[in-house]
Amino acid sequence: MLRSPKSPPRASSQLPESCRLPAGLGGGDPRGPVPALRHPQSLASEGEEDELPEEEEEEAAAGKEGRAPEPAAAKKPEERSKKQQCKSLAEQPAAEHGPPGKRPENKPRVPVRYCTLGTRDSARSPQTLVEVTSFAAINKFQPFNVAISSNVLLLLDFHSHLTRSEVVGYLGGRWDTNTQLLTVLRAFPCRTRLGDAESAAAVEEEICQSLFLRGLSLVGWYHSHPFGPALPSLHDIDAQMDYQLKLQGSGNGFQPCLALICGPYYHGNPGAESRIAPFWVMPPPEQRPNDYGIPMDVEVAYIQDGFLTNDVLQEMTLLVEFYKGAPDLVKFQELWSQDQTYLDKLKGSLAARTPKDQSFTHILEQIYSLLKHSS
Numbered sequence: 075m076l077r078s079p080k081s082p083p084r085a086s087s088q089l090p091e092s093c094r095l096p097a098g099l100g101g102g103d104p105r106g107p108v109p110a111l112r113h114p115q116s117l118a119s120e121g122e123e124d125e126l127p128e129e130e131e132e133e134a135a136a137g138k139e140g141r142a143p144e145p146a147a148a149k150k151p152e153e154r155s156k157k158q159q160c161k162s163l164a165e166q167p168a169a170e171h172g173p174p175g176k177r178p179e180n181k182p183r184v185p186v187r188y189c190t191l192g193t194r195d196s197a198r199s200p201q202t203l204v205e206v207t208s209f210a211a212i213n214k215f216q217p218f219n220v221a222i223s224s225n226v227l228l229l230l231d232f233h234s235h236l237t238r239s240e241v242v243g244y245l246g247g248r249w250d251t252n253t254q255l256l257t258v259l260r261a262f263p264c265r266t267r268l269g270d271a272e273s274a275a276a277v278e279e280e281i282c283q284s285l286f287l288r289g290l291s292l293v294g295w296y297h298s299h300p301f302g303p304a305l306p307s308l309h310d311i312d313a314q315m316d317y318q319l320k321l322q323g324s325g326n327g328f329q330p331c332l333a334l335i336c337g338p339y340y341h342g343n344p345g346a347e348s349r350i351a352p353f354w355v356m357p358p359p360e361q362r363p364n365d366y367g368i369p370m371d372v373e374v375a376y377i378q379d380g381f382l383t384n385d386v387l388q389e390m391t392l393l394v395e396f397y398k399g400a401p402d403l404v405k406f407q408e409l410w411s412q413d414q415t416y417l418d419k420l421k422g423s424l425a426a427r428t429p430k431d432q433s434f435t436h437i438l439e440q441i442y443s444l445l446k447h448s449s
């Protein structure tokens with residue numbers, strides 16, 4: 075039943091053994107003090123796809139709709155990645171998020187289907203969103219089972235709601251080779267800014283220790299598309315392919331790596347509950363090794379936790395503390411939709427993931443009032 079993904083020629087062979095988990099988290103990577111999942115660009119500097127100035131996003135959307143990117147678009151990926159390398163998100167001017175009063179989040183990003191992508195094309199924006207494919211649609215079995223704890227969703231959903239910028243974090247859990255079950259038990263938010271390599275290393279080292287202390291393995295990662303759909307971009311697909319190869323290891327066969335995308339403020343979602351989409355990447359067909367991997371929809375069983383541990387609550391408080399006073403902190407009193415503030419939206423989304431424990435509700439109310447006053 076298990077199909078080990080065939081690795082494309084790039085990336086895999088250069089990875090040092092010590093990059094593998096659990097022991098290798100954080101050490102041994104010749105590119106620097108980075109943990110196993112750090113991409114050359116690093117997980118913590120992943121994305122920024124929702125941070126395009128409005129005009130660029132408009133152009134990008136127009137290009138997608140017409141299925142023929144304008145020639146000018148060819149320059150943009152380089153320009154953008156330069157920007158990413160030399161500027162931390164915290165340093166970026168507020169204009170990056172669109173002028174006040176204008177609402178870039180309302181601009182639709184039109185996803186494309188994988189089959190329309192064809193071969194790699196450097197003119198195509200890495201921010202292009204791609205529809206996921208179901209295993210059933212291609213007559214294959216999902217190569218592993220996944221169960222996710224509700225506290226994982228609660229914490230990453232909370233994290234994603236806090237800021238208008240993208241956030242990232244790791245997923246801790248266990249992989250059982252006998253049952254082929256990946257259980258995701260804990261989210262570890264990166265309390266760092268995209269592009270801030272220095273603090274990213276420290277934060278990731280802390281997460282590494284946190285995983286170790288709980289006897290958990292690194293089993294995946296998450297990030298947010300603050301105002302966009304929870305679909306992977308081409309950049310996300312490549313990053314996930316790399317992470318899968320890193321976590322897969324070489325000795326004991328296969329260990330999967332799960333990616334979750336949260337779209338907290340996307341208006342295309344029905345209701346207040348954020349869409350949190352799991353995905354996994356199937357390597358491209360053997361005869362076309364340089365194509366993009368195929369983003370696959372992953373079927374997940376959700377486990378409702380009856381209670382929340384103190385460290386999840388503490389993590390929520392630390393996150394509020396971290397984003398307090400930041401220019402991209404969500405203004406929770408403002409309106410997100412006609413009849414809901416951003417705080418209502420957050421509360422509505424978390425309600426479904428919250429244990430019905432009275433003492434917890436009380437603490438959550440305190441966190442909400444902290445948020446109201448810090449934004």
Ligand SMILES: [Zn+2]
Pocket residue numbers: 121123297298299306307310
């Ligand atoms: Zn993304």
